[in-house]
Amino acid sequence: MSAVSEPKPKPKVQKEAVSMPKQKPEVRKGNFNEVALGYTEEQALAEANRCLQCPKPQCVQGCPVEIDIPAFIKFIKERKFDEAIKKVKEKNSLPAICGRVCPQEDQCQKFCVIGKVGDPVSIGRLERFVADWERERGFNVSERAPSTGKKVAIIGAGPAGLTVAVDLAKFGHEVVVFEALHLPGGVLMYGIPEFRLPKSIVQAEVDYIKNFGVEIRTDFLIGRTYTIPELLKKGFDSVFIGTGAGLPRFLRVPGENLGGIYSANEFLIRVNLMKAYAFPEYDTPIRVGKKVAVIGGGNVAMDSARSALRLGAEEVCIVYRRSREEMPARLEEIENAEEEGVICKFLANPTKFIGDEKGLVKAMECICMDLGPPDKSGRRRPVPVKGSEFIMDVDTVVVAIGRTPNPIIQRTTGGLEVTGWGTIVADENGKTSIEGVYAGGDIVTGEATVISAMGAGKKAAKAIHEYLMKR
C-alpha cells in the first residue's frame, strides 16, 4: 500500500496588515521630519507574504500606471529586492513618491482580494519599501534606446511632466523640461509637506530621471519666456503641457485680503519650497498665530493644518462646510491630523473676516450648514442655515478650497482648445487641438492626484513617441 500524502493545509491568510511604524503624535507635531517611517525588511517580508499571488490579479486594474503588482511582491517574498524595484520601475519612475502619496485605498488596494476578508495587502508601503531600499544603495540606471534625433519640450516638471520626460528619454528622444519655479517637482516640491514627502526624496527621484539624459531648465516660464509656437519654431518636434492646477481659489467673502489670510498654495509654498519653517535661517517668513483656521476638507487642508501645528500654533481648526463623510481627504491623513490634535468643525463656512487696526485678521464669521440633496459630485450639497452665524477668533487663516488651472499657456497659445473651466481639451492620449502638442495631468482633468497625472503622462509619452516615429 502506497502512502497517501496528506492534503496540504490551506495557508491561513493573515487578516491584519503589518502596520507601519510612525513617529508618535506628540513628538511629530513638533518637527517637520517624515511621519511614517517605512517598513523594515522583516516587516516588508511579512506583509508581502500576505499577498495571495492571485492567478487573475485584481489590484493591477486599480493602478493608473499598471504596475505588475503581484510580480514585484513575489520578488519581495523571495528577498530579491533589486528585482522587485526593477519590476516597479518598468512602469513607474517615481516609486518612492507614489509609495508615499498615492491614495492606494482608492486604487490598487481597493481591488485586493484579501480586502474582502481583512485589510488589503499594503501595496503602497511595499512599493515605498523597495524604492527606499534601492535609493539608499544607489540607483541602477537602465540603458536608453539609441538617439532618434527627435526633440521634445515638456512644460512643467511635476508628476505628469517628469513621467513623460523619462519615458520619452528611454525611447531615445532628446527631452528638455521647462520648469517655471527654481526647483523641479511641481506640487511634490511646493505643495506636499516635508513630513509627508521629504524633499530629498523628490530630489533623488528627479536626479534619477536626469540620469536618462533629461535636461531640466528651471526659472523658465513657458508663455512668458518662450511661447509654445516659439518652441516649435526653435526646433522642438513635439510639446507636452503638464502645467497642473496651480492657481488658488478664494472664498470671495469680505475681508479675505486681510493680513494673516493665506491661500493654501501660498502657505505651503512658503513652508515647503521656501522652507519658511526654518526662518530666519532661510529668508522667507511666514506668520502663524496662536489660533489657526484652515478652510476646506481635502488633503491640502490636512497638509496646511498639520504644517500650522508644527509652526507652533496652539489651536488648529479645520472648518469644512460638509460633514466628515464627505471630506475628500484620505482617511489616513484625517486620522494623522486628528492624532496630532487638529480639531474639525464640520458643517460651517466662513461668511466674512474681521481685521484689527493693522489690517491683520482677528476673527472670522461663519454660518452653519445643513446637508441638502446630493449635487453633481454625488455628495450632499451644503445649505446655509439662516441666522446661524457665529464668530470664531482666529489670527491665521488658510484657505484650502481647491486650485484651478494655470492660464498662462492657454492665453499665449493660439489655436489651443480650452474648456470653460480653463482646462486644456485633450483626448485620452493627451492629444490637443494643435498638431504635435499634447497635454496631461491636472491641466486637463482639473485638480486630481499625483498618480493620475503620471498615468496621463505615460499615455501621452506613448502617443508622442508614435507621433514622432511617424513623422
Added chain:
Amino acid sequence: MYKIITKMELAPKIKLIEIHAPEIAEKAQVGQFVILRVDEKGERFPLTLVDWDYQKGTITLIFLEVGVSTKKLGELESQDEILDVAGPLGNPSEIRHYGSVCVIGGGVGTASAYPIARALKEAGNKVISIIGAKSADLLILENEMGRISDELHISTDDGTKGQKGFVSDVLKLLIEKGHTFNLIYAIGPAVMMRAVAEVTRPYNIKTIVSLNSIMVDGMGMCGACRVTVGGETRFACVDGPEFDAHKVDFGELIKRQMMYLLEEKLALERWENRRRV
C-alpha cells in the same frame, strides 16, 4: 546661474546691476519684472526690468537695499552669480501715442518709470517727467530721464534739490498752471502713488500705477500679491503689475506690504550680526 556683468552704485544704498540672462533679454517688454532668488536660502522677490539688450543678452535692474534679500544682492560684485532669475513676468505697459503724458518716479520707483517714459517718448508722446527723492543725494537717473523727457521736474522732501516737497505737489502745480495730460504714470512707494491718484482724481486724468506688492512665486500661484482693484481681488503678478490708480485700494495694499515688518526686522538684525562676526 545668472552672472552679473556690471555693477554700479547710483546713490547710497541704490545699486544698478546688469545681468547675463539672454532669454529674458530676448523677450523683455516695458513694464515687466523678474523674480530673483539670490542664494540657496534666499527669498523670491520681484524687481522691474529697467533696461535690456538683446544683442548682449543682458538685463538691467536697479534696487534699493532695504532688507536681507536686497542687501545680499547688493553685496554681489561684477562676475558674481545670482542663483535664480525668472522672467519676464507680468503684463507689459500699454505703450502707444496718447498725446501729452506725465511720468512720475518716486524714490527707487524712478528706475521703473524710466523705461516707460523712454518708450512713451519713442511712441511720439510729449513726455513731462517728475522725479523725486528724500534728498538730492538719493535722486537717481536724473540725466537719463532728462534726455528722454520734454520737461523734467525734480522734487526733494528736504528741498536739497528742485522743489521742496513731494512729486505729487509738483504734479498738482503743473495741472493748476494749465498743463493738460492725457495720461499719467506714477511709480514709487504706495503712499506716493496714492497721493498722485488723489491729485488726478478730481481732474479725471487717466492714471496708471505699477504695484510693488509682496510676491512669492510671481506667476499667479500664491496670491500673496492680491490687491483690491475696482472692488475685485486681482493678482499684481499676473493681472498687473499696472492698474488704474483710481480703482486701487491703496490702504489695503499698504497694510499688506507691512505684514512682515517684524519678521523683516528680525531677519535683518540677524543678518547684520552675522556679518559683523
